[in-house]
Structures are given as structure tokens and as C-alpha cells.
Amino acid sequence: MLEACAKGDRHALQRLYAQEGSRMLGVVIRIVGDRGIAEDIIHDAFVSIWNKAHTFDAQRGSGKTWIFSVTRHLALNHVRTRHREVTVDDDTAERLDAERSQEAATDTQDHFDWLGHGELDRCLGQLAPERRNCLFHAYVDGFSHQEIAARLDRPLGTVKAWIKRSLAALRECLS
Known part of the structure; x- marks a missing residue:
């Protein structure tokens, strides 16, 4: 579909939107926390995908990975920009951090449960959920x-080790 988009096939973009x-x-939504903003970012992502489809290289990865990367970067850029604009007092920052920690402590959801059936998905499925969530x-x-x-x-060292080992396991699984 990305190759068709690169050639100007609008129907391919519509199919890509319907599929992903x-x-x-x-x-x-998970990254920005607001559905309205997320919808705007998705719109921008599909405009970017349409305009940059010619840069996609299937030798470097899957189309799904590429479009999610484009989308993720736009969302993270929005969050970074928004974080620069918001200032709060120390008490509010501490309260928000405590709330996030409390939410995280009770969060047992596997955040990769939305993945499909590709090679990366199979390899991610071989990781323990807590380690997958670190990558997520x-x-x-x-x-x-x-x-x-x-x-x-x-502990910070544990998280670093999990991410490092999980990435190594994914590299090995994908090679």
C-alpha cells in the first residue's frame, strides 16, 4: 500500500487508514492522553505518510513499522512541545508523580496486546509481559x-538490563 501511495494512489491511503x-x-491516545489531539495527530500522520511514502524502504523494515514510527514521532513531538509550555509548582508536580506511580503500580495490562501477527509481533510475544511493557x-x-x-x-539498573536484553532477544529473533 505504501508503494501505491508513493505512486499517488489515494485508494491505497484509504485502505491503509481503514486497516491501521x-x-x-x-x-x-496513549501517548498524548487526549482523543481530540490524537485525532489531529493521526490526520497529520496520514498526510506525512502520503507525502513521504516514496522514502519507505522495505529492505529496512515493514510498512507497518514505518507508519507507526511516523505516527509515534509526531505524537512524541507534540508531548515534548506541550511539556515545555506547562509549568506547575513543586507540590502539584509531586502530587502528579505520586498519582502516576500509583497508577503504574496497579497496571498489569500487557501494552502490546494490540499487535498483529507479523514477525516482530511473534518475537515480542516471546518476551515476558513486564519486559515487553518496558519496551513499550x-x-x-x-x-x-x-x-x-x-x-x-x-530499580533503574533492572529496567536498563531488561531493555538491553529484550532488544538483544528481538535482534536475535528477527535475524
């Missing part, structure tokens, strides 16, 4: 290792 739009929206928080949510450690209430 709802999953992309779910990822973006790092590469989808855009959290630092320190933020993940705080969110999961795990």
Missing part, C-alpha cells in the same frame, strides 16, 4: 529509563 487507523489512534514505555510512550523505573517501581 484505529490501532494508530490507540497508540497516539521506552519506544511508544517515549519514557526515559528513569521514568520507566519510577513508573514500574523497579
Whole structure:
């Protein structure tokens, strides 16, 4: 479909939206926390996908990975920009951090449950859910290792080791 988009086939873009739009929206909502903003980002993502489809290289990865990468970058850029604009007092920041930590401590959902049946999905399925979630928080949510450690209430070294070993396992599985 990306090759067809690169050639100007609008129907291919419509099919791509029908096939992946709802999953992309779910990822973006998770990143930005607001459905309205997420819908705007999805619109921008599909405009970008349409305009940059010619740059997609199937030798470097799957089309699904490429479109989710485009979408994720737009969402993370929005969050980074928004975080620069918001300032709160120390008490409010501490309260928000405590709320996030509380939510994370009770969060047992496997955040990769929306994946399909591709090669990456199969390899991710071989990782323990807690380790998959570390990758999810790092590469989808855009959290630092320190933020993940705080969110999961795990030592920083543990989180770093899980991410490093999980990436190594994915590389091995995909090669």
C-alpha cells in the first residue's frame, strides 16, 4: 500500500487508514492522553505518510513499522512541545508523580496486546509481559529509563538490563 501511495494512489491511503487507523489512534491516545489531539495527530500522520511514502524502504523494515514510527514521532513531538509550555509548582508536580506511580503500580495490562501477527509481533510475544511493557514505555510512550523505573517501581539498573536484553532477544529473533 505504501508503494501505491508513493505512486499517488489515494485508494491505497484509504485502505491503509481503514486497516491501521484505529490501532494508530490507540497508540497516539496513549501517548498524548487526549482523543481530540490524537485525532489531529493521526490526520497529520496520514498526510506525512502520503507525502513521504516514496522514502519507505522495505529492505529496512515493514510498512507497518514505518507508519507507526511516523505516527509515534509526531505524537512524541507534540508531548515534548506541550511539556515545555506547562509549568506547575513543586507540590502539584509531586502530587502528579505520586498519582502516576500509583497508577503504574496497579497496571498489569500487557501494552502490546494490540499487535498483529507479523514477525516482530511473534518475537515480542516471546518476551515476558513486564519486559515487553518496558519496551513499550521506552519506544511508544517515549519514557526515559528513569521514568520507566519510577513508573514500574523497579530499580533503574533492572529496567536498563531488561531493555538491553529484550532488544538483544528481538535482534536475535528477527535475524
